[in-house]
Amino acid sequence: MSHRYFCGYNPPPPNFKTFFLPKYEDRLKRLPNFGKMREEWEIQKRPLLIMLHLFADNFGALEKWMDLAYRLAGPDSIGPEMDFYVDDLWACYIFNEDDFSFHRGDEGTSVDSSPLIYGVTSLGEVHFFGGFDGPTIPSLETLGDFCRRVIKGDLEEPTTCGSTITEIDLADWNEMIYSVDEDIAVCFYNSQQNGTTVNDSLMQNLERLDSHLKQESVRLYKLDLRGGSAPKKFSVETVPALFFLPRLQKTNPIKCKYELGQWSMLRFVAENASKELNYYNRRGHRRLHAELLAHMKEFFHTNIDKA
Template sequence: MSGRYRRFCPPPPNYKTLLEAKYKDRLKRLQYLVKIVNRPLLIVLHLFADDVVALKHWIDMIYELAAPEAHGAEMDIFVDDVYGAYVFNEYEFNFYRSEDMGYSMESPPLIYGVTAEGRVVFFGDLEGPHMPTIESLKEFCEQLTMGTIEPPPLCPVKVLHVDLASMNKLIYSESLDIALCLYSSLQNGTEVNKNCMQCLETFSDKLKQEPIRLYKMDTHGVILPKKFQVESTPALFFLQGSRKHCPILCKYNLNLQGMLKFVAGNASTELHHYNRLGHLRLYVELQMHMEDYFGKN
């Protein structure tokens, strides 16, 4: 049931027989997806095709939704195992599914809507997938067909500058988790500083859906508090919301993946889009593949 799946590896058990013949008048498999979108799509991805019986409840719900008198006449509806999502990125398709990652046979499917203009919207919010009901899915489909559906609002995270004089007020009065990058302006123009600052800006974009504050501070000519003294800069510290008095020093390389792994692993609560190892959650990665796919129209 658990394992890593790639496009050219064997699919999970029961993959080819996921949909019984009685469903095929309304529901399609992803292999029949046409890239050029001219009307809304609903894409329902099951996490495990291994146990078709366990999936019957969800498939019956989607089949009801796909009736011509419901939404089947105005949109195309696709049902598949996550393995079928290789169509969105055939040569880079690669994902790992496991009950250890919060997914089980009882997990609801991952559901995505695609507007007639090719915009991808996830059936969920920043906290993750919603539990589908026939009523909530009907509302989702109505918004798709009317073009009124909106993704969850994001809060851009800016890299804010802090100095020693304002450090206590800005950092210790903040209730959210904080990542603080220490650098020395004496190193401006050096490769190490340029790389770190570039990674920091990219990192801030990755955190736009996360409850994290991001600061940087120039240490040149500054006597830092003992808890923040380091042998060299740049250096990255993390301060948990309720434990600001215990800053944690990053031991990873200060590249993008190192920063993500460090912050995701030490955050007070798990990040919305990343697991504790700093890896994108499956539903987020799938949406990114879909956005790239439909964005090429």
């Protein structure tokens, strides 16, 4: 399938309006339009299961997932307690009409890929059926358990790697760098510039970078060069400067050649990570499952705030 930009303002798949077979309509729903989705959920506050895929135009490969959802949505199963939505990803622009930038066929997705599945509790909490690195293959048992926990509201956010910005100095440099079996990004700065636009902007962007790396195995350090110099092999002509140390090549630091904004620093980390990040591809673009999770959390959180 060709790689093409795919959003709510571009044409949907050729059979977008017809792929949903009538035999499913007594238990499963398609995502409605933006306004109707808001209205329905705000009134009913029912738990939801939302199962999404990328290939409405190859329905034969997807029917097994539709059948799975249909079985769980039965009157003698979970259907009376939650609503089940099954749709092509194109419909998901309803979760953010102004900022929808998914790619169809992106990042190796194929008809053999697992669907993207999200559960929404009656309180508007959104949970992904999978891990930081992507979706889990559903079965009747595992997806049924997920649905029941969504209904009970006892699912917790997955534990993150908890990336934080650690201040280090030259005295503990070797211990902090070489005893860690993870990638490291280290920013050199000069505290004599504190209070200036340069340092204020830098610290804000480092905090934002840190928030983007919560699900990643990357350590983020900063080192004050006030009155000192960087370790050997680091070509620091001016500060601030950002370097990346891959976990198996820490003696070969890579210097960031971009301006030190949050997105350029994220791209730099994503490009040089030992393995591709969980939430971001090599270009620093958020992966499909993570991007949609962010949009859905905002969508339902906004509804909570309005209630």
